[in-house]
Amino acid sequence: MTAPFVQVALDVPLDRQFDYCAGEIPTQVGQRVVVPFGRRQQVGIVLGHSADSAFDPARLKTITQVLQHEPLLDADTLALLKFCADYYHYPYGQALLSALPTRLRQTQAAVSRKQYLYALNELGLAAGLDAIPKRQAIQRRLYSALLQQVGQHGSGMSEAALAALSPSWRKAVNALQQMGWLTAHEVIAGLSLASPSTLMPPILNPDQAEAVTRILAKAKEFAPFLLHGITGSGKTEVYMRLIEQQLADKPGQALVLVPEINLTPQLEARFRSRLPQFPLVSLHSNLGESERLQNWRLAQSGQARIVIGTRLSVFTPMPHLRLVIVDEEHDGSYKQQDGMRYHARDVALVRAQRAGVPIVLGSATPALETWHNAQTGKYGLLSLGQRAVAAAALPQIRCIDVTKQPLQDGLSPALIEAMRTRLARGEQSLLFINRRGYAPVLLCGACQWIAPCTRCSSRLVVHLRQGRLRCHHCGHEEKIVRQCPSCGNADLHATGHGTQRLEQTLAALLPQARILRVDRDSTRRKDALTDMIAAVHADEVDILVGTQMLAKGHDFPKLTLVGVIDTDSALFSPDFRAAERLFAQLMQVAGRAGRADKPGEVLIQTAFPEHALFNALRSQDYAAYAQALLQERAITQFPPYQYLALLKAEANEFALVSGLLRYAADWAHAHGTDVLSYEPVRPQMERLKGMERGQLLMQADSRAPLQCLLRTLVAALREHPLNAKVRWAVDVDPLEF
DNA sequence: AGCACGCCGACT
DNA sequence: GTCGGCGTGCTC
Numbered sequence: 001m002t003a004p005f006v007q008v009a010l011d012v013p014l015d016r017q018f019d020y021c022a023g024e025i026p027t028q029v030g031q032r033v034v035v036p037f038g039r040r041q042q043v044g045i046v047l048g049h050s051a052d053s054a055f056d057p058a059r060l061k062t063i064t065q066v067l068q069h070e071p072l073l074d075a076d077t078l079a080l081l082k083f084c085a086d087y088y089h090y091p092y093g094q095a096l097l098s099a100l101p102t103r104l105r106q107t108q109a110a111v112s113r114k115q116y117l118y119a120l121n122e123l124g125l126a127a128g129l130d131a132i133p134k135r136q137a138i139q140r141r142l143y144s145a146l147l148q149q150v151g152q153h154g155s156g157m158s159e160a161a162l163a164a165l166s167p168s169w170r171k172a173v174n175a176l177q178q179m180g181w182l183t184a185h186e187v188i189a190g191l192s193l194a195s196p197s198t199l200m201p202p203i204l205n206p207d208q209a210e211a212v213t214r215i216l217a218k219a220k221e222f223a224p225f226l227l228h229g230i231t232g233s234g235k236t237e238v239y240m241r242l243i244e245q246q247l248a249d250k251p252g253q254a255l256v257l258v259p260e261i262n263l264t265p266q267l268e269a270r271f272r273s274r275l276p277q278f279p280l281v282s283l284h285s286n287l288g289e290s291e292r293l294q295n296w297r298l299a300q301s302g303q304a305r306i307v308i309g310t311r312l313s314v315f316t317p318m319p320h321l322r323l324v325i326v327d328e329e330h331d332g333s334y335k336q337q338d339g340m341r342y343h344a345r346d347v348a349l350v351r352a353q354r355a356g357v358p359i360v361l362g363s364a365t366p367a368l369e370t371w372h373n374a375q376t377g378k379y380g381l382l383s384l385g386q387r388a389v390a391a392a393a394l395p396q397i398r399c400i401d402v403t404k405q406p407l408q409d410g411l412s413p414a415l416i417e418a419m420r421t422r423l424a425r426g427e428q429s430l431l432f433i434n435r436r437g438y439a440p441v442l443l444c445g446a447c448q449w450i451a452p453c454t455r456c457s458s459r460l461v462v463h464l465r466q467g468r469l470r471c472h473h474c475g476h477e478e479k480i481v482r483q484c485p486s487c488g489n490a491d492l493h494a495t496g497h498g499t500q501r502l503e504q505t506l507a508a509l510l511p512q513a514r515i516l517r518v519d520r521d522s523t524r525r526k527d528a529l530t531d532m533i534a535a536v537h538a539d540e541v542d543i544l545v546g547t548q549m550l551a552k553g554h555d556f557p558k559l560t561l562v563g564v565i566d567t568d569s570a571l572f573s574p575d576f577r578a579a580e581r582l583f584a585q586l587m588q589v590a591g592r593a594g595r596a597d598k599p600g601e602v603l604i605q606t607a608f609p610e611h612a613l614f615n616a617l618r619s620q621d622y623a624a625y626a627q628a629l630l631q632e633r634a635i636t637q638f639p640p641y642q643y644l645a646l647l648k649a650e651a652n653e654f655a656l657v658s659g660l661l662r663y664a665a666d667w668a669h670a671h672g673t674d675v676l677s678y679e680p681v682r683p684q685m686e687r688l689k690g691m692e693r694g695q696l697l698m699q700a701d702s703r704a705p706l707q708c709l710l711r712t713l714v715a716a717l718r719e720h721p722l723n724a725k726v727r728w729a730v731d732v733d734p735l736e737f
Numbered sequence: 738a739g740c741a742c743g744c745c746g747a748c749t
Numbered sequence: 750g751t752c753g754g755c756g757t758g759c760t761c
Binding site for chain 1: 756757758759760761
């Protein structure tokens, strides 16, 4: 008996389902359908069937199209997204649809283009790199990359891998094909069916071996672990052993989450060459829509055994999930900052629990929440103490007291001297400064006027080379003014230091050094960062100047000095997580110094060399510092001892924001049993992109009362007259304020 | 969110 | 006289 009515979830900000009359073709739960909604056709997901409808049956419309040849969203995925929609107070329909590849959100039946893997053939190999003219830089680059693949396992490179090397890769590939050097094999995208690696896996050190043993002892149940180990301690090898074991039984699948950085290809390559027997797909933002859909389907069908992906891939259906890994679990990019504001690490934990499989959270500097759970025994704690790479010693970390040394354009004599030494020895240095542009403020010497952004409550940053003032928050730009608009004085100073100014200072100070600046401005071009990293490896650079984008991942063997310029503002930030983040960041930059055979040195310029953070950093003692921070959090009543939720609101006029937040605060006071609700406040950035902002913080010592309040509050706000005029969102477990 | 309908100001 | 501003209301 087919029920006459169907409940459908749609991508609309209305937290309810819509009933339709079933059409000729029967539907199943989890199926994609197209339905008439208002005046247009929308994609929906079937959530259920019923014999009657609460809606006026005469007004019910009929399903337009059932996409019956597509696989269904399985019950586990639906349930996980339902859980998240409830926990993060986001409409279920929107949560569901936003977890799908964009192709599946569109009303057309989803087709995916054929995918190819490219490899050099014998003719191409025989020709050699020198057969390509020097000026065909892209062809040469692709050729070199393809050449590297050859020895390994003859699988070739995907279109995405080639595209990562150059935006005009297709032209170059066509040229190489014209010459008959290149073979294209059609593949089910991403699935390399390579022969097993002939490389012997490295021998595990005792810490690694114990980690693997302890996790595998719980191979078939939900068991969360924190794998704590510094850069180079061999976390990745542990992941690979676990995958190997958990996937040995045929249909098993593993999900590996990685932060949103350009590092996915490296990890992917490593997994592919070490575990060639398991078809692997990746899911990240650099993927084209067609490839993304293809990979998603391979995961959903179980054909892909390993899925490596960024935060959104935590929702990818995987019918035979046996293991979840969250690498660099402390990384802030796991938190979605708009739409459904989920934390992929937390969702991964829920997912592992529901699936009854082990989950491994890896980090050198775990989030305090995670560390706390490991300390209280909620998570198993596995520490990798020693560096797996035998020769690599820990870098020496020192502070330079900037109050005791005269600075030259922001640089201390000690740091300059250290760079000179490296230059003389032919080694590389990295200067880490968290501020791009030339100078962070333009100041009038006469009246103290500071160039402000018109749309945000922020200062405009001087970009001298372009002759522009830029807002780093909204992208607003204007010409550098010559006269103070306030007092007419021409005595305007670019004050403070950014990457551009540092680059200029260094060029004057060390004229013989080859300096490379790496920040969002200099890497705007599509493959600029790849080129720059290649230049560093090719030893074409002596000093790197850059922002935190340099902190992550890349290994530069000749880099032996890291200088940290200006981090003091984070030491006394009003954000209670600032110290935790700074520590993680500094540990990460410190990890850049001295790999392989050369010992590294880290010099930190600060006015507070005795600060506890630096003491902990010097001894590379995460545990001690985490303990100190946790004590602070316990006293100040912050996470992980309290649970937080933030109601964020913005509108053209502050009065509207204030009105909505006032209502919310009153509601919270009246209905929030066991919840502490603060007064509405304005965030650091009071105005952003022309919108006036405000927020309301609520806290409780367990999740339940907070969730209980949020449920009624959200429902009340949706009914509130200001709902239409104010954009608001609930952020459960917020990371940023 | 879209996309209607609906009632008041400056344009061919 | 219309074109178009965005206020408010609805979508099975």
